[in-house]
Amino acid sequence: MKILIVGSGGREHAIAASAAKSDRVRQIYCAPGNAGIGQIAECVPIGAMEFEKLVAFAKEKEIDMVIVGMDDPLVGGLVDEMEAAGIRTFGPRKNAAVLEGSKAFSKDLMKKYGIPTAAYENFDNAQDAVAYLEKAQFPIVLKADGLALGKGVLICRNLEEAKDGVRSIMLDKQFGSAGNKLVVEQFMTGREVSVLSFVDGKTIRTMTSAQDHKRAMDGDKGLNTGGMGTFSPSPFYTKEVDEFCQKNIYQPTVDAMAAEGREFKGIIFFGLMLTEDGPKVLEYNARFGDPEAQVVLPRMKNDMIEVMEACIDGRLGELDLQFEDNAAVCVVLASDGYPVKYEKGYLIRGLENFDGKDGYYCFHAGTKQTEAGIVTNGGRVLGITAKGSSLKEARANAYQAAEWVDFDNKYMRHDIGKAIDEAYKGK
Numbered sequence: 448m449k450i451l452i453v454g455s456g457g458r459e460h461a462i463a464a465s466a467a468k469s470d471r472v473r474q475i476y477c478a479p480g481n482a483g484i485g486q487i488a489e490c491v492p493i494g495a496m497e498f499e500k501l502v503a504f505a506k507e508k509e510i511d512m513v514i515v516g517m518d519d520p521l522v523g524g525l526v527d528e529m530e531a532a533g534i535r536t537f538g539p540r541k542n543a544a545v546l547e548g549s550k551a552f553s554k555d556l557m558k559k560y561g562i563p564t565a566a567y568e569n570f571d572n573a574q575d576a577v578a579y580l581e582k583a584q585f586p587i588v589l590k591a592d593g594l595a596l597g598k599g600v601l602i603c604r605n606l607e608e609a610k611d612g613v614r615s616i617m618l619d620k621q622f623g624s625a626g627n628k629l630v631v632e633q634f635m636t637g638r639e640v641s642v643l644s645f646v647d648g649k650t651i652r653t654m655t656s657a658q659d660h661k662r663a664m665d666g667d668k669g670l671n672t673g674g675m676g677t678f679s680p681s682p683f684y685t686k687e688v689d690e691f692c693q694k695n696i697y698q699p700t701v702d703a704m705a706a707e708g709r710e711f712k713g714i715i716f717f718g719l720m721l722t723e724d725g726p727k728v729l730e731y732n733a734r735f736g737d738p739e740a741q742v743v744l745p746r747m748k749n750d751m752i753e754v755m756e757a758c759i760d761g762r763l764g765e766l767d768l769q770f771e772d773n774a775a776v777c778v779v780l781a782s783d784g785y786p787v788k789y790e791k792g793y794l795i796r797g798l799e800n801f802d803g804k805d806g807y808y809c810f811h812a813g814t815k816q817t818e819a820g821i822v823t824n825g826g827r828v829l830g831i832t833a834k835g836s837s838l839k840e841a842r843a844n845a846y847q848a849a850e851w852v853d854f855d856n857k858y859m860r861h862d863i864g865k866a867i868d869e870a871y872k873g874k
Contacts, residue, residue, distance in 0.1 A: 483811025593625030
């Protein structure tokens, strides 16, 4: 098979690495890709939102399957364009990708079908939002309705912060058109867990659990980012939690989308909060998480391409997803100053240290190949992932591997997965 992956980040590198392991794949292309992906695939200089060029390329190269990794092209309808051209594509169509593309839509869907989530209200003008907030209980959460690179969420401790948040999202358009509509949501407390799943329109198969670290700095301080690291599995995602979610969240979401005439085929990412009142949905994504993919895919035993084909063909019910009985931790190496302001173009040293090291991965996120070598080309630069027999061992391995590579203005959090040690202290 010839595969085309659409995207350029660490998630797409993890997808490409899994595709390369499949006996069914003989050629991988990636648009636009990055320096790391370029070592296992042919990168083509076509942007993820250049739909006409992507379709033309897929036709020209007689691509057997397109995998859309990023949210923007999914929400924009790339899958529809590819299918209209007769090209098999993995990912939800535009009318299903709205599950991620509009937080207001997803909240309304959960309310309609009784899927557990936080209480909320939607607003399309700032004045009404402020009037509601003047009577609200704090803390409270403000969410830009549309796509905002994982950063369009503000937790406000008081009315003054909330008013500032409304102003920045809806009036100043800090997140662009994503802030045309605002979701005001009850603040929930508990452990956060991410669960990725494959969906074929009617059947859902969940993957192993993970937990992301969104804040830029140690101790969950600083601004929200696209993700500074993650671990898998989550020790807080118990068998009882899984049984509850399978019955009350996972299958009901797939059934709700089908009932709305929005058949979902692809990946549903469930962001969950394990509250005192039981698990509730924080958010949905319509694709692999980044960096969750970097700890989940390396642990999957199945041929990823086989599973994706089953989703496209509606045969997912025939497969049993299996994962290794181990753990993985990913530490993101970022450019100092991310997610606000940072410099690019620094030479990355030590990448060769990962060659031939089983259980260690260096997933490229923001990198670029130059004559001088591979240089930094983004806020999140590399995702250093390591496996271990336990989460504690995987964490130690990941931080050890994070020292194998270096670049000027390298920055990382030092507490990814620290909650694991705290949760098991004395046990």
